[in-house]
Amino acid sequence: MSDAPPPCPIPRWQLLKQELVNVGPEEFDQLRAAAEPGTVIDVRNPQEFADYHLEGARNINYLGSDFLERMEELDPEKTYLVYCRSGRRSVRACTLMKNAGLKNLIHLDGGINAYSE
Numbered sequence: 001m002s003d004a005p006p007p008c009p010i011p012r013w014q015l016l017k018q019e020l021v022n023v024g025p026e027e028f029d030q031l032r033a034a035a036e037p038g039t040v041i042d043v044r045n046p047q048e049f050a051d052y053h054l055e056g057a058r059n060i061n062y063l064g065s066d067f068l069e070r071m072e073e074l075d076p077e078k079t080y081l082v083y084c085r086s087g088r089r090s091v092r093a094c095t096l097m098k099n100a101g102l103k104n105l106i107h108l109d110g111g112i113n114a115y116s117e
Contacts, residue, residue: 017091019098022109031081031106032056040081043093048085054112057083062093068100076101083108 023031032040032054042053043062053059060070062084074080080102084090087110094105108114 017087017107017109020091020094020105020107022107024109025115028081028083028106028108035081036078039078041083041093043082043084043090052112054083060093062089062096067093068096071097071100071102074102076103079104079106081106081108083111085111086113087111 035056037056038058040054040057042049042057042059044053044059045061045063046059049057049059049061061067064070074097080097082090082094082097082105084093087108090107090111094107097105110117
């Protein structure tokens with residue numbers, strides 16, 4: 001008999017997502033059209049960003065060794081629109097950003113994959 005707790009029925013990233021402002025592609029595009037330059041953030045890796053990204057986005061690689069340093073360069077008073085491919089990395093990135101004092105975050109629910117659904 002094991003003392004391990006039973007597996008969590010909801011993946012951790014989905015629990016974290018519940019703490020965010022999540023919008024679909026249509027609303028994300030409306031917000032992106034009005035966003036200040038530099039406030040749309042793609043948290044995928046540089047190769048993914050080079051292959052395709054939303055117009056006006058800047059790349060801050062969530063899995064990069066400099067992610068925390070790059071986050072510190074962001075203005076905590078601004079609103080940031082954050083996305084990745086499927087929404088998992090961007091949920092985690094937004095959680096780190098919130099913990100670093102960036103409170104005005106809009107998350108693209110489902111990532112850029114949501115555009116093809």
